[in-house]
Amino acid sequence: MAAPYEMNDDSVVVVIGSGAGGGTLGTDLALKGIDTVILEAGGRHETEDFVNDEWPSFGQISWLDKRTTSGSWRVAKDFSGLPAWIVKAVGGSTTHWAGASIRIQEHEFKARTNYGDVPGASLLDWPIGLQDLEPYYDNAEDRMGVTRTNGIEGLPGNNNFKVMKAGADKLGYKECHTGTMAINSKARDGRGACQQIGFCFQGCKSGAKWSTLNAEIPRGEDTGKLEVRDNSHVLQIQHDSSGKVTGVLYADKDGNQHVQKARAVCVAGNSIESPRLLLNSASAMFPDGLANSSGQVGKNYMRHMTGSVYAAFDKPVNMYRGTTMAGIIRDEQVHDPSRGFVGGYEMETLSLGVPFMAAFLDPGAWGREFTSAMDMYDHMAGMWLVGEDMPQESNAITLHPTEKDQHGMAAPNVHFDDHPNDVAMRSHAFRQGAAVYDAVGATRTFPTPPYPSTHNLGTNRMSEKARDGVVNKWGQTHDISNLFVSDGSQFTTGAAENPTLTIVALAIRQADYIAEQMASGAL
């Protein structure tokens, strides 16, 4: 058979979502000759459609469906209807991501063993280690064109990086460079070199940044074995009396509902939508939702310890020029409990344009304290702080009892409380970030609170034992053999690193496993 596929074709593998996990998995399955349908809730906006303008771009690609928040995290106060800053479009959040591609470290895969019994944390070791993922990391870095791997040179440092680097050197940090980035420093794989446009978050208009939209899905579609159906929002996963999944119910652009039959279903809607979909698929046979015999679906929601430090100088920086995140200090990524917390964090260059700087610098602030900061916009440098946060069972995606989305499905509530370890790490990171800039003459620094979550992790976590999580070491649900999870919700713990590279590596590995299972007749 070849794409497009019939609704009643039950030989296809259905992948829900087209981001780092789903877009990569769907493409890899097609490359192996497996008939695959990706159902993407959002529309298809190609490279030329992206907009260098923060609010219009936000309206173009963001996931803005009904969501609610609860808990003591500041995002619930500042952005109560927007817990996450992620994408609803073909390519998912790989259209929006900044490109930082870093491997999880060995000690982070064994967080429970290495960090011990942290009170209040539901830490668990991953059922896999760095060794299991290394060949897939190698593969992912090559196909994504990650700088400083495979002989690819680093990106040139922009003004914002030069300030960071000078401060890092003064402070004695040893590992500061322009990062391992899935953004071409030279033309490669049919995609051009970075033009230093400065709108990485708004969809790269030069195509230099890897995304599933521009690098994976077109290769998959070329095989004739991949159909990407956009504006197809999956509402429920269906199953038969044996407990195997049989297909999915989805709504098209006009709200009309269809059932796409499937041989297997792979859920890759991100760590908010994936558990929500499993919960919204509850049936008489599975009253607590699909794959939820452990009760762990939606639990252990992680969003990384985050924060930013901006600093004003007496001379201009123009940080907005060039690659947004091509700059990193890695010295704090170690596990060194003498700092007062377990796990580590990265410091990465970051810039926002004036519209988003106003919204995010100090949400809710007004008056001269705020405007005198904005007046220094072109004299500012900035960095993002991203580190490992503690999984907590009470941090969870649940179905809202009354709020519904546009299709009448229960909306997700995102509950999050910072763990004391997260708070201690953020304090340390704010202090070190400010020190980097103070070392090179900052006149004022701004410890900026977390933005709506971009790294959403852990809500269908991978576990050795079925009772501790939702999926096994292949991302296959413990309960239902032809139901998989293929996104960051698999993460057992968050680690300090930006998660996309690991999501891609896991998807490549899962594609191998699904192909083997199909070949052996197990699937």
Add this chain to the structure above:
Amino acid sequence: MRVIDKRPSVSRRTFLRTSTAASAGIVALSVSGGTLMGAKGAWALDVKNLKPETMQTLVQMARDTYPHDRFSDAIYVKAVGGYDDQAGSDAVLKALLEDGVTTLDGMANGAHGGRYVDVGWEIDRVALLRSISDGAFFQKIRGDLVVSIYNQPEVWQRLGYEGESASKGGYINRGFDDIDWI
């Protein structure tokens, strides 16, 4: 290092009209106390659905909430000007704005013996705003202003932000790494 000329590049006179329909009157906002003196004759705004005095107060509130002394009044007028059209079709919003301004003016009268826009010092006006800052009226205005002010290209230029760059080839040949003092 390529730096941005932050001086206003548009003509001094800006007309902002929120409606093409016949208006209740063009407000020539020249008030005592000096707060809007710089704007005299520099802009005009048709006000159809709100009271002209209400719009005048909203403009002053906008400046007091996000005060940038290098921004012309036209920027603040543009930021709140859209409320007049919205008030035409949204009675709840209209009541929120009219009642909010009435309350604010009442407080100003009690403390200083005049309307809000007549209070001479910013610090005194800001003190009034602080006392209503948890209420729905101020929260609505502030939440809208943080977008409607900072989303204006004129503001970007004043702050040294260049905006869209892809059509100009990005910054690869236009100063992405031209910092010369670090």
